[in-house]
Amino acid sequence: MHLLFSYGTLRQPEVQRSVFGGEVPGESDAVTGHRLGEVRIEDPRVVELSGSAVHPALIPDRSSGAEVPGTVFTLTDEQLAAADDYEVDAYRRVEVPLRSGRTAWVYALS
Template identity: 70%
Template sequence: MSHLVFSYGTLAQAGVQLEIFGGPVPADRDAVVGYTLGEVVIDDPAVVALSGAAVHPGLIASDDPGAEVEGVVLMLDDAQLAAADDYEVDAYRRIAVPLRSGRTAWVYALA
């Protein structure tokens, strides 16, 4: 099964994709609507080492009707989605969100 996962951060990085998916995954540009970005401090040393940063962006719901966050839509299979779930720390939860293109995708938003 194929899953659309919107990435606005580290899941779009080539090194992260190589480590958790085994290589690059198909992706195209899009934006999530109704959200803005905040920040979260990551305390998992493996995630910090892989991503190269201890502060990651975090998706936050917004009341602003024009709020959008640019990123990419990754096309993941079941095993890759499970690997993404394992990679993301407890500060995030996976939810379904609307995209500017009219599609719906999973995204890791702040919990």
Template identity: 60%
Template sequence: MTELLFSYGTLRQPEVQRATFGREVPGRDDAIVGYDLDHVTISDPHVIATSGSDRHPILRPTDRPGAHVDGMVFAISAIELAAADEYEVDDYRRIAVPLRSGPTAWVYVFAG
């Protein structure tokens, strides 16, 4: 079964995709509405080594008019989605959101 995953951050990086999914994943531009982009400091050494940074973007819901976040949507397998869950740290939780283009995709947002 194919899952849609929206990424606005490090999962778009080829090196993170290779480390997480074992391959580079083709994607297409899209956006989600009702969120603002913020940042979080990561302490997990594996995630820092994989992404090359301890500062990662994170989404926070907002009712600010016009709020949206651009990113990429990827079609991945359920096994790859589980691998993405393993990559993301406890600051994130995965939810389903509608994409600007219409379909619903998984995305990682602020867990707090």
């Protein structure tokens, strides 16, 4: 099992149904040492599925108290691979610390 932190479109029920084959329960948490930015998505499949060509992007920020709220999902190997397939090349999967003290995968700008 893998922890995946989402701050964007993977939290949308319609995206989860398409990517994972159903909705995935999650827990609220926050990634620390980052802030939100934006990235323009060119992949028409992802734009259609998410409903937007502008997606949030995680940007490192060492300011005191910098964090981004979101949801932590516990995924199987297959679900994590499906999330990797959904995310566009602008993102890469990295491990980050969470406010809860756990570490999770997240998609950040490459």
